[in-house]
Amino acid sequence: MKILVCISHVPDTTSKINFIDDNKVFDNQGVQFVINPNDEFGLTRAMWFKEKQNATIDVINVGNSNTEPTLRKALAIGADKAIRIDAHPIDGFFVAKQISEYVSSNQYDLIIAGRESIDYNGGMVPGLIAGLTKINFVTNCINIEIDNKSVTLEREIDGGKETLSCNLPLIIGGQKGLVEESDLRIPNMRGIMQARQKPLEVLPTYNSESKTNSIKFHKPDPREEVKLISPDNLDELINLLHNEAKVL
Numbered sequence: 518m519k520i521l522v523c524i525s526h527v528p529d530t531t532s533k534i535n536f537i538d539d540n541k542v543f544d545n546q547g548v549q550f551v552i553n554p555n556d557e558f559g560l561t562r563a564m565w566f567k568e569k570q571n572a573t574i575d576v577i578n579v580g581n582s583n584t585e586p587t588l589r590k591a592l593a594i595g596a597d598k599a600i601r602i603d604a605h606p607i608d609g610f611f612v613a614k615q616i617s618e619y620v621s622s623n624q625y626d627l628i629i630a631g632r633e634s635i636d637y638n639g640g641m642v643p644g645l646i647a648g649l650t651k652i653n654f655v656t657n658c659i660n661i662e663i664d665n666k667s668v669t670l671e672r673e674i675d676g677g678k679e680t681l682s683c684n685l686p687l688i689i690g691g692q693k694g695l696v697e698e699s700d701l702r703i704p705n706m707r708g709i710m711q712a713r714q715k716p717l718e719v720l721p722t723y724n725s726e727s728k729t730n731s732i733k734f735h736k737p738d739p740r741e742e743v744k745l746i747s748p749d750n751l752d753e754l755i756n757l758l759h760n761e762a763k764v765l
Contacts, residue, residue, distance in 0.1 A: 518572040518663070518685075520563045521623075523616060523630035523642065524591055525553035526584040530635065536734045543734065545583075552587055555631025559691035561701055562661065563629055564595045570663070572627075573597050577619065579604055579612045585717065592712035593704030599717040607727040609637075613645030618723040620650050625686060626666075632657055632690040643690040653687050659694025 528534065529549040537544045552560070566572040576591040577600040578584050588599040602615045620628065630643035640656075647654030659678070660671040666685045671678050673694070704712070746754045759765040 518566060518570055518626045519624070520566060520572050520574045521620065521625040521628045522556065522560045522563050522574060522576045522591070522596065523628070523646075524556050524560070524576045524578045524588060525631065525634040525636070526550050526578060526580050526587045527553045527634050527636045534736070536736075540734050541732070550584075550587060552590060553631050553634045553636075555633060555635075555690075555692050556629075557701055558693055558695045559629035559631060559689075560591055560594060560596065562691065562695040563627075564702065565696075566627075566663065567595065575600060575625075577602070577616060579606045579615045581605060588717060589712050590704060592715045592717070593708040594702050595708065596715075598715060600720060601717065602720050602722060604722040608729045609639040609641040610645060610728040611725055613642045613649060614725040615723050616642075617646045617649035618725075619720070620646065620652075627663070627685060628652070628688040629691055630688065632692040640690075643688055647688045650688075653683050654689070655681060655683075655687070656690035658689040658691050661689060661695065 527550065528545075529551045532548045534548070535544040536542060560574075560576065563572065563574045567574055574596045575598045576588060576596045578588055579602045581603065582601075584601060588601060592599055600619065602619065604611075604615060606612045628643075628646065630646065632643070633640035634642075644654055644656060646652075655670050655672055657673040658670055659673050662669045663685070668683050668685060668687055670681045670683070670689070671694075672681065673692070744757065746757065755765065
């Protein structure tokens with residue numbers, strides 16, 4: 518079984534985010550980047566298939582050369598090969614188009630992408646890849662079992678879970694539940710040394726156009742100072758909720 522895991526290169530949530538050029542450009546200076554958490558859940562699940570079913574794992578990213586340390590980490594965790602499509606990830610459609618072009622000429626049984634990335638939270642890339650390649654797709658996936666070409670999955674829905682079955686090939690949008698945070702793997706020294714010898718293929722950009730353009734970024738407004746109202750002063754509380762907070 519051949520598995521492709523899509524890897525997003527995203528800022529660590531502990532990093533301080535700033536914008537430059539009149540808030541039109543994200544400032545990546547001093548920002549620590551990591552594997553997108555939803556993608557890391559998917560990579561860990563792929564490792565289980567590698568260990569139990571002798572699957573091979575490729576990882577793919579659309580990005581510039583600064584994303585290679587993230588791909589090397591994926592190789593250190595246990596992926597066999599990395600592919601970087603040398604392009605700035607303009608928007609979700611652009612990324613999906615680049616990956617779908619690669620998939621169209623490189624057959625995989627299972628393609629795992631995160632349900633969404635934690636930077637832009639678009640949640641569109643795996644579904645777009647599926648639409649462009651005409652491959653079955655299940656999102657919000659929290660469990661997957663494979664027996665030969667038969668797949669049984671669970672996905673999260675409003676108020677519960679849904680169990681599905683289908684055949685390979687398949688694309689999933691994974692999330693926590695595929696594995697738990699305690700199952701995530703930290704690369705050891707042996708894995709880091711082996712990652713240096715594993716192939717990292719850099720491919721040129723496929724012809725594609727973006728569908729959107731970021732005009733400006735805005736940080737959330739700072740939280741206003743909390744107003745404390747005495748429990749004996751209900752009239753003042755009602756007045757503030759009605760006239761200031763406007764929730765009544």
